Amino acid sequence: MKSRLKNKIVIVIALILTIFYFTNDFALIDIEKTAIIVALGIDKVDSGIELTAQIGVPQASQQTFNNEDTLISAKGETVMEAVENISKRSGWFPKLSFCNVIILGKDLANDNVQIVCDHLLASEHFQSSALLAVCDGTARDFLSTPTPLDNISSFAIRKVIVENGAATSRVGDSNVKSFCQDMHGKKNCGYMPFITIISGEAKEEGQTGKEVNSGKNCADFSEKSGDNGLIAPLFENCDTFSRDRFLSSTEGQSGGESSPSAIFDATKTAVFKDGKIVDILSEDETVYLNLLNKKAQRLVLTTKIDDKSCALEVYKNKHNLSLDFGVKPTLNLDLKLTVRVADSTTESANNNFLGRRSKVPDEYLLSLENDATTVIKSLATRMLEKGVDLFGIKDRLYKYHYFKYEDYKNIPLDQYLINLNVQVLTLDSPK
């Protein structure tokens, strides 16, 4: 009797499982109906925001690495509404967990990125490790820009930021988590790479942005050539276009260029306070900000004396940021760089380069020291004047001088003195 009951229970469970198995009735969305979003572009428009999703589309060939992408954009008052619009109108379910790059448009950066970033952080299906960057133009245009570096533009942007940039300390990289952490922390400010486009020697950055990346062009073109294109614009609030077709339109306009030539540059850094962009750091400022914050790898700094350049490879960077509370509160910035010659156009340095590889002539050490001091001093002064706590003064005040925190937390940053100490040393050649 007991075993009969057991058997019946087993049969019932087996039946239920089989039904589930063959129906998969969990509001399940098939892999083919899923849009694998690899990057998001967010722009500000009058009615709210415009979200451009870059969707990875595998090629129908056997080549697994020859993937292409499709862009879908939709508008909404909030990020979630725009995501919903993408889903509602394209029929694809947007899968956000693969989204590794988020490009914010310049207009949005001027308005407020905080709300958007907070939403991305709060979304449970969104990876907070996704890289954040602000672009010089609209995000939609940047994502639709063809580049020779990769078939998918966001992959190329990612490479520039992570694999090329951050590794050499030339990019002030940031992800959703770290940006929000800084913004919600005592610092109340954050930074992310500022992306521009370099397109050949003849074109200047600003012009290139305009010429190559016209969102209007994209949409217009896709509307006109709906017969040839993959997907025509679907609805009023949702445009879909293929990067390939955009490429053709650019070809037509730019006089028959045979291959895409846009290359992304992320060496500048956008600084944010209270959710708004307040400053853009130059390439040099970005490098020294990184040298003051983290360990440098494969970084080469060039210094000049009388038009003769010497490239110095940073072997080691020792940095220390601290606070002193004497008569006036002081921010101490200590940077000790150990360098060796990487390459040079000067004879003296070259002799050293060939003979004792690491030994750097004193004049170049001094020159680099001066360069560094000038850049850091100007950066720090500017930031403190603007009230941007880029060096984490309040954070340090709380962590290391907790008992003075209440007294000093409301003192304006421009009241702080800057004590800068830069030292550049040469690495002796190995014995």
Next chain:
Amino acid sequence: MTLYKSLTKNLEVIKKRLTSQDVVFFEFKMGKKDALLIYIDPVTDKEVLGRLVVEPLSNYKGKTDADTICKRVFSPQATTSPDVDSVINDIELGASILIIDGETTAVKIDLLKYTTRAISEPPTSAVVKGPREGFTECFKTNLGLMRRRIKSESFVIKKITVGKYSKTDVAVLYLSDVADDTIVKKVVERISKIDIDGVCDSSYISKCIVEHKVSLVKQVGNTEKPDILMAKLLEGRVGIIVDGSPIAVTVPYLLVEDFQSSEDYFQNHYRANMQRVLRLISIILALSLPSIFVAAQLFHLQIIPINFLLTIVNSIKGIPLSPSFEMLFTLLIFEILNEASVRMPKYVGMALSVVGALVLGDTAVRAGIVSTPTIMIMALSGICLYVTPELVDTMSFLRLLYLVVAGAVGGYGLVLLTCFLLIYLVSLENFDVPILAPFAPMKKSDLKDTLLMANLSTTKLRPLSLKPKNKVRIKNDES
């Protein structure tokens, strides 16, 4: 019923009961008296019977009582058989029976001669290093192989006959000063209690002696090699050899046994450890790879790397089956091919592999019925399953179960199913020994020879999970 004094009457009675035509009734003169020799033709060594029994007795003129005759024949296996029933029984068991006119006790002489195959290396336990002898179907040969290896007075062989019609000899083997008495007693009791028509193979016995008649996992160990049986007896297990079966059964069984190979002990233990880890990985892959792939495709895309995901999306374009049904279909095809390749004659086997691998595999992908990753995953799972051949039965069923759960509920379902199986396995005991020992319950000293093994010289104790009487197996430590 006792024998009659009259030979004719005895002949009449026995002939009435033994009607089979292969029973030979050979009458001859023993001095002045008539004698009758009864034997079954195909299983008796007639030449030896003539030389050792008929020849010395034909000129014999002395006392003819059974005890005296037992001493006169040139066979150490001559005993008395007191009544008709035992005579009939002995004949059925293959003995030759001598009945002398005027005597009420018969003489039983064992001169069995079966045609058996030679001792060879068993196909399922082939080794590069180590003994290659395997058990045969011959009961005596198998016992002989064991006796040759264990020459101790503690080595006990208990014989029990099982089967109403087959009357199969079953031997229980153990080391009296090592094996736990309770376990031995239980084994003997359970075998003696088996009331069955016949025993075709040792698996009949194993199914009858286990505590849980319906079980997902096997509950007895088995081996085709005498050296493995010997090692198991030395650890404190009880062995069972069944006449007509080349597979010996061992109890109590621990799940970890199937991850061990005899070769592990004959080679460098680092290499052995590597192989054991490989076996474990293989079995995990065999069991979980298809289900994880299905669950990932249906429910957890985020665990698939983006480039591989795009490849999957590419490969499943246009495939009419859902990922779960596709995998189930591939598994079905795989099992059919597997079954066919075992049953098919060898000369067709080659053609089958061509058909299976090329026609079904490649063409199915080209035809868009199944995707390449699915075929690859199923093939890998299939190969991994055979790394531990002893677990194929259990694992192939569990693989199907995991696949169905993965397709129905996803990854969390797999976690819950594993938890369910864990509870099931930890509660499973046979002969009071938990099947998951020495992991659950944990026996620290037994862990030295499980999924990883220590050097043989440092494994001083027998597995304590088996409750051996004598716990120490290596006394001298020369390391």
Next chain:
Amino acid sequence: MMSPNEKNKLKLRQICFIFLAFMPVTKIALLPSVLAGFCEERLFVATILGFLLDIGVLLCCMRLFYKHQNSTLFNVLETNFSKTFAKIVYFGYGVYFILKAIVPLLEQQDYVHNTLYEITPSKLVFIPLFIVSFYQSLKGLKVLGRSADACIYLTALGFLLIFFLSIPEADFTNLLPIIQKPTYKPVNALFKSIMWFSDSVYLLLFLGHFEGEKRQTLKLTLSYLGASVVVILFMITFYAVFSSIANSRFFATPELTIYTLVDSVRFDYVAIFLLMFSQVFAIILPIYLSTKCFERAFALKKSLVPAIIINAGLCIFSIIFSGKLFKVLGVISNYFGYVFIFFGYVVPLLLLLIPKRGKNEVKA
């Protein structure tokens, strides 16, 4: 607690493993962010306070063990008071364990939905948990102990992987300042999150069901301490990674490791799945104890009926309150906090007041 059965006894090692394998895994989903919400970088202070109280309860239980010669709690109460009183206390503990199971249950449901299923699956996905729980309820305590024997490896490996992958992203200066002006924030945080603590009270119901060993108190205390250290380390790592946004990172275990695995295979999910095995058993444990308490309270011969009722009830509860974890959490911490304190801490202390009886007076 349970019908005395010699065969159904736990080994001391298994109790240690129950603490080590099942205790830390219930505290990694929601608790870190809840504590961070209440006391920011001092979340580990609240955790330490909680564990100190738990170890106190553990020592109380061991004192009872020595005092009453390893009698079951039921026998102690029956001998010193009356059978009815013992039944009432067991009924109370039955309810307490159901309450104790509710938060981890809903937490696990949300955790599973958030971390494993991008598209929120049907509530039915969670139902099989109750089949496993029901199955365990029918098996003995011995089986639970053996499951702990097996799960200890999974928990250890899971935590090792998580720590290994999350430490590169952690900035431990986020935990500064260690010494701060005294506030009641950690104490308040502990009170609000008390339902996650007091796991050592399980020992009270294991009394009479385990075999004594040498240095048993030390072994049990060390194992609880070990489990506590793992949780504290997790809290520290969690805050070191998330700092100012820690209070909003619910179910962030997979997120801890993601920064190290950008662009690579998410093998951190191995750790998530490994820990999930132990999490299932950690949820089952209070349900199982509740079943056994009701079995004893109602003097039932078998636990089938209470097992069916409790598991079916919790199943329905989890379906109704699916996705309402924070509401339930609010209700429990506001209205039932004292129930947790009473049964988790006060009762074990009160039990110490029961005088020691002679050997013959204590029922076997």
